[in-house]
Amino acid sequence: MAHLQLDRVSKTFANGFRVLDDISIDVAPGEFLTLLGPSGCGKTTLLKAIAGFHAISSGALRINGEDVTRVEPERRDTAMCFQSYALFPHMTVSENILFGPRQNRVSKADCADRLATALRQVDLGAHAEKLPSALSGGQQQRVALARAMAMRPGIILFDEPLSNLDAKLREQVRFEIRALQAELGFTAIYVTHDQAEALAMSDRIVVMNKGRIEQIGTPEDIYDRPASRFVADFIGAANILKAEVQEDLGSGLWRMRTDVAAFEIRTDKKLSRGSYYICWRPEDAEVQEAASANNSFLAKVTAQAFQGNLTDVILTPTGSTGTCRIQVRRPLPLGTQVAITIPPERFSVLEAVQ
Amino acid sequence: MRAAQPARWRETAGLLLLLLPGLGLIVLFIGTVISMAVAQSVGYFNFSGPSGFTLDFWHKQLTSPILRTSVLYSLKIATISAILSVALAYPLALWLRKPFPGSGAISALLKAPMMVPGLVAAFLLVNVIAFHGIINETLLGLGITSKPLRMQNDRFGFAVIFLQVWKQLPFALLLLSAAVQSIHDDLLNAARDLGAGALARFRKIVLPLTLKSMQAALIIIFIGAAGDYSFQVVAGPTRSSSLAQHMYTVQREFGQWNEAAVVAIVLMAIALTGSILLAAASQLAVSWGKK
Numbered sequence: 001m002a003h004l005q006l007d008r009v010s011k012t013f014a015n016g017f018r019v020l021d022d023i024s025i026d027v028a029p030g031e032f033l034t035l036l037g038p039s040g041c042g043k044t045t046l047l048k049a050i051a052g053f054h055a056i057s058s059g060a061l062r063i064n065g066e067d068v069t070r071v072e073p074e075r076r077d078t079a080m081c082f083q084s085y086a087l088f089p090h091m092t093v094s095e096n097i098l099f100g101p102r103q104n105r106v107s108k109a110d111c112a113d114r115l116a117t118a119l120r121q122v123d124l125g126a127h128a129e130k131l132p133s134a135l136s137g138g139q140q141q142r143v144a145l146a147r148a149m150a151m152r153p154g155i156i157l158f159d160e161p162l163s164n165l166d167a168k169l170r171e172q173v174r175f176e177i178r179a180l181q182a183e184l185g186f187t188a189i190y191v192t193h194d195q196a197e198a199l200a201m202s203d204r205i206v207v208m209n210k211g212r213i214e215q216i217g218t219p220e221d222i223y224d225r226p227a228s229r230f231v232a233d234f235i236g237a238a239n240i241l242k243a244e245v246q247e248d249l250g251s252g253l254w255r256m257r258t259d260v261a262a263f264e265i266r267t268d269k270k271l272s273r274g275s276y277y278i279c280w281r282p283e284d285a286e287v288q289e290a291a292s293a294n295n296s297f298l299a300k301v302t303a304q305a306f307q308g309n310l311t312d313v314i315l316t317p318t319g320s321t322g323t324c325r326i327q328v329r330r331p332l333p334l335g336t337q338v339a340i341t342i343p344p345e346r347f348s349v350l351e352a353v354q
Numbered sequence: 355m356r357a358a359q360p361a362r363w364r365e366t367a368g369l370l371l372l373l374l375p376g377l378g379l380i381v382l383f384i385g386t387v388i389s390m391a392v393a394q395s396v397g398y399f400n401f402s403g404p405s406g407f408t409l410d411f412w413h414k415q416l417t418s419p420i421l422r423t424s425v426l427y428s429l430k431i432a433t434i435s436a437i438l439s440v441a442l443a444y445p446l447a448l449w450l451r452k453p454f455p456g457s458g459a460i461s462a463l464l465k466a467p468m469m470v471p472g473l474v475a476a477f478l479l480v481n482v483i484a485f486h487g488i489i490n491e492t493l494l495g496l497g498i499t500s501k502p503l504r505m506q507n508d509r510f511g512f513a514v515i516f517l518q519v520w521k522q523l524p525f526a527l528l529l530l531s532a533a534v535q536s537i538h539d540d541l542l543n544a545a546r547d548l549g550a551g552a553l554a555r556f557r558k559i560v561l562p563l564t565l566k567s568m569q570a571a572l573i574i575i576f577i578g579a580a581g582d583y584s585f586q587v588v589a590g591p592t593r594s595s596s597l598a599q600h601m602y603t604v605q606r607e608f609g610q611w612n613e614a615a616v617v618a619i620v621l622m623a624i625a626l627t628g629s630i631l632l633a634a635a636s637q638l639a640v641s642w643g644k645k
Contacts, residue, residue, distance in 0.1 A: 053543055074549045086544035090562045090644075099558075100548035151548060 001029040001185045002064050002154025009059035019045045021211040034190045034198040037208035043191045047157050052076050079148035080157040085140045087132040093143050094128045100151040118146035138169045158190040195235045207231050229277050238279040239324040245271050260317040261297035265347040275353035284346035285326040288339040296341045301332045394615035401611050411612040424600040432580035435518035436572045443526035447534045465524040476588035513589040518579045526571040533567035557643035565640050573629040580625050597621040
């Protein structure tokens with residue numbers, strides 16, 4: 001269990017491309033922190049910088065208060081689970097798991113203990129003498145995890161470890177990783193571009209875009225109170241509208257005008273006159289047959305997709321050229337007009353319109 | 355069931371016919387040459403006397419001190435050349451693993467000796483190391499030495515080893531470069547992440563994963579150097595003969611085709627045994643280094 005601090009970390013490649021821009025994060029001991037963002041946002045570069053594979057251009061990295069910015073990867077209190085698993089193909093499962101402890105001159109008795117513990121934790125005792133090529137993808141992933149855990153590091157770094165697994169297995173291993181992390185208490189830094197994975201596993205999520213942090217928060221914060229259009233759009237589905245501030249109704253309630261309707265919106269933010277982007281989630285819409293007085297608008301069902309547990313419905317609001325998306329349990333008849341109501345507290349106010 | 359048997363027979367026969375143009379020619383050529391050498395070594399195909407089974411030629415050669423010296427000399431040159439070529443090729447292959455500005459040109463330059471015929475290379479080296487070669491003239495000119503140093507035809511065979519390494523290193527580099535480049539970065543990073551320094555990564559990851567290429571390079575260089583004639587006659591020691599040189603002398607100078615066949619078989623046996631031993635030794639060394 002280790003305390004990781006990233007202090008104004010930046011990295012610029014030789015060609016001048018700034019891949020990490022002023023990143024500061026404080027990761028508490030035992031925390032499960034996820035770096036989430038689209039391809040090329042810098043999340044893997046940041047992870048590799050923490051591991052020591054990439055030198056940073058400026059800023060500092062501290063583990064348990066000690067500055068490790070210039071410390072070699074082999075001397076850092078970190079272990080990494082690679083996207084490709086990176087299992088040594090010429091070594092058995094046992095040899096792979098014991099590579100780190102042996103390298104660090106751990107005693108034979110301790111090595112045996114670590115091997116037995118790791119194999120039990122990942123339930124691979126029956127495969128100890130097999131080569132990685134004889135294992136399935138899920139088993140290889142578990143060996144990679146066991147190899148990292150056998151190092152007993154303060155921090156385990158996960159580089160999209162589930163991306164090569166099928167959906168069912170991904171869900172299973174996701175729970176296993178989280179359970180092991182809770183049991184052993186190591187600090188975990190987890191990189192993924194899968195927002196569902198991030199929401200399901202993390203204590204906190206760092207949403208990254210173009211080398212910068214867009215938002216840091218708990219999964220609930222990130223989903224329910226996105227700070228920007230990028231976060232709202234990247235995490236789940238969101239209906240984003242431009243809204244002009246009309247009136248401060250007091251107690252955090254604001255009247256705002258959009259091209260769909262006027263809405264009363266509750267927010268903690270102190271708004272000034274002007275326009276802001278606002279958003280609401282598809283599942284927050286309440287479908288009624290007739291429009292009620294507040295926060296409602298009429299719309300026509302133009303398309304839908306049945307997903308099994310719910311139905312995605314695309315609507316065209318009356319008097320608007322745009323569309324919005326809602327989720328309902330069962331499909332609605334195409335062409336039907338419905339009234340949509342959004343409760344004031346279900347809106348998020350994003351950045352100001354520039 | 356009965357119908358299946360002829361079908362299988364026809365399939366096998368078809369496969370053998372398909373293999374015949376390639377495999378058949380190899381077996382025919384190699385088989386003919388080796389059988390002829392074996393037959394000559396035991397007295398048949400005798401061009402200078404009566405043909406008939408005898409072990410006299412084997413007896414003469416196996417008791418000859420010249421053959422013993424030649425075997426030891428060829429083994430020494432071939433083993434050192436093979437190991438040195440591979441040992442020098444590894445760091446170069448690792449250095450050139452990732453492209454960098456100029457790496458293509460360096461790689462091409464390092465492979466240039468492959469284009470120079472061996473005999474030409476030997477003469478070029480002689481120009482450098484001869485009594486009145488570039489090195490001696492320079493040393494004398496600068497007053498560093500008072501008389502020319504003896505470098506050509508040195509007793510140990512350094513010049514031959516140098517030529518072998520100069521000529522064979524690019525070949526080893528070619529084989530090892532491909533093997534080293536096929537190692538995924540993540541593997542080396544994982545080893546590093548697990549506490550392995552540069553030497554440990556080389557011993558435990560790079561060597562085992564490139565073992566087959568290393569063995570191929572060792573064996574091919576060993577066989578080539580064991581059977582060397584041209585480097586030996588131009589730059590080799592005058593008191594020791596390589597096996598190829600001895601074989602030629604026996605046949606050419608003494609007209610003993612049958613004894614030359616004995617030397618040829620010894621040379622083939624040395625090449626085969628040495629290759630197996632080198633492959634086994636490298637396998638053992640890598641297994642030991644992995645621990």
